[in-house]
Amino acid sequence: MKYRFLIVLVILLTACSSDPSCEQNTESLLRIDLYDYETKAAKEAEELTVYGLGHMDSLLYDHSKNESEILLPLDPAARGTSFVIQIGAETDTLNVAHSSSLYYISKTCGYSYVFLMDTAYLTGSLSDSMVIRRKDIDLNYVQNIRLYY
Amino acid sequence: MYKIYVCIISLLILAAPASAQQDSLFLEDLRIGFDLVPLLEQFIGDETNGFELALDLDLVDNYQVVLEGGYGSYQYSQYNYEYQTSGSFLRLGFDKNLLKPEVNPGRDYLFAGLRLGVSWFSHAATQITVPSYWGEQSTTTPEVTEVMPFLEATGGIRTEVLKNIYLGWNARLGFNLRKLRKFEVIPVYIPGLGQANKGINIGFHYYIAYRIPLK
Numbered sequence: 636m637k638y639r640f641l642i643v644l645v646i647l648l649t650a651c652s653s654d655p656s657c658e659q660n661t662e663s664l665l666r667i668d669l670y671d672y673e674t675k676a677a678k679e680a681e682e683l684t685v686y687g688l689g690h691m692d693s694l695l696y697d698h699s700k701n702e703s704e705i706l707l708p709l710d711p712a713a714r715g716t717s718f719v720i721q722i723g724a725e726t727d728t729l730n731v732a733h734s735s736s737l738y739y740i741s742k743t744c745g746y747s748y749v750f751l752m753d754t755a756y757l758t759g760s761l762s763d764s765m766v767i768r769r770k771d772i773d774l775n776y777v778q779n780i781r782l783y784y
Numbered sequence: 785m786y787k788i789y790v791c792i793i794s795l796l797i798l799a800a801p802a803s804a805q806q807d808s809l810f811l812e813d814l815r816i817g818f819d820l821v822p823l824l825e826q827f828i829g830d831e832t833n834g835f836e837l838a839l840d841l842d843l844v845d846n847y848q849v850v851l852e853g854g855y856g857s858y859q860y861s862q863y864n865y866e867y868q869t870s871g872s873f874l875r876l877g878f879d880k881n882l883l884k885p886e887v888n889p890g891r892d893y894l895f896a897g898l899r900l901g902v903s904w905f906s907h908a909a910t911q912i913t914v915p916s917y918w919g920e921q922s923t924t925t926p927e928v929t930e931v932m933p934f935l936e937a938t939g940g941i942r943t944e945v946l947k948n949i950y951l952g953w954n955a956r957l958g959f960n961l962r963k964l965r966k967f968e969v970i971p972v973y974i975p976g977l978g979q980a981n982k983g984i985n986i987g988f989h990y991y992i993a994y995r996i997p998l999k
Contacts, residue, residue, distance in 0.1 A: 713918070
C-alpha cells in the first residue's frame with residue numbers, strides 16, 4: 636500500500652523564545668561578620684557607616700541600623716582595596732590585598748570579577764581583632780572575615 | 785544527564801521493533817540536502833548566520849548513513865558584554881527509517897537517528913564592561929579557537945515531493961561532550977550545536993534535498 640506524508644510546516648521555535656533575565660548576584664563582595672570581642676557571639680552594629688578610602692562622598696553604609704554583616708566591593712583594577720568602617724564613634728581602616736580575575740557567569744548575566752584575598756589587616760580604634768575565614772571572594776557571599784569589636 | 789540517556793534509549797527502543805519485522809533492502813540512493821532554517825533565521829534577523837548541507841545514503845535494513853556539515857556565526861550583546869563566534873561543524877551518524885521497506889522504498893521516511901558531531905570555532909568577548917563602586921572596568925577576552933564534540937538524537941520525516949526532490953524536517957536534541965569551564969573563554973554559542981549554556985539543545989531543521997541515483 637502506497638501513501639504519502641502530508642508535510643506540515645511547523646516553524647515556530649527559536650525566535651519565539653526570549654532569553655531569561657539575570658536573576659543572581661553579579662558582583663563579588665567581601666563579607667565581614669561582626670562579633671563581640673568578649674563573648675565571641677555575633678553582634679549587631681547599632682549604627683554603621685562604611686565607605687571606600689578616598690570615597691567619603693559615596694557611602695556604602697550610611698548610618699545603617701542593626702547590621703550584623705558588611706558586604707564590600709573590591710577594586711578589580713587594583714591589587715589592594717581599603718575601606719573606612721565606623722561603628723558609633725569608633726573607626727577602623729580595613730586594608731585588603733587581593734588579586735582579581737575575570738569570571739563568566741552566564742549568557743544572560745555576562746561577566747564579573749572574582750577575587751582571591753592575600754592578606755587583610757585593620758588599623759584604628761574600633762576592632763579588637765579579626766580572623767580571615769575564607770580567601771575566595773565571589774558571588775556567593777560566604778563569610779570571609781570575622782571582625783571582633 | 786539522566787534525561788539524555790532516557791532519550792537515546794527511547795529512540796533505540798523505538799527503532800528496534802521496526803527492524804525486526806523488515807526484510808533487508810539495499811537502495812543505493814544518495815541525497816544531498818540543504819537546510820532552509822538558517823536562511824529563515826537570517827531573514828527574521830536572528831543573531832545567527834550560516835548554512836548547512838547534508839548527505840545521506842540508503843543502506844541495508846532501512847538505515848541511512850548521514851554526513852552533515854556547515855558553517856555558523858553568532859553575535860550577541862547585552863548590557864555588559866558583546867560576544868561573537870564563528871566556525872564550522874561536521875556530524876556523522878545514521879538514521880533508521882521506521883516505515884516498512886515495502887512502503888515507497890526510497891521515497892518516504894519516518895526516521896530516528898543519532899549523530900556524533902564536532903564543532904571547531906573561534907570566539908571572543910569583544911567588549912566587556914563591569915560596573916563597580918570603584919569605577920567601570922572595560923576589558924576584552926582574546927580570540928581563541930576551540931573544538932567541541934557533541935552528540936545529537938534526531939527524529940523527523942522526509943518524502944519525495946517531485947521526482948528526485950525531497951522535503952522533510954527533523955528535530956534534534958543535542959548536548960556537548962566537553963565541560964564548558966575547561967575552555968579558556970567560555971563559549972556562549974557553538975556552531976552546529978547551538979546555545980552552549982543549555983544542558984540540552986533543541987534544534988529544528990527543514991531540508992530540501994536532491995536524490996542522485998547511483999544505479
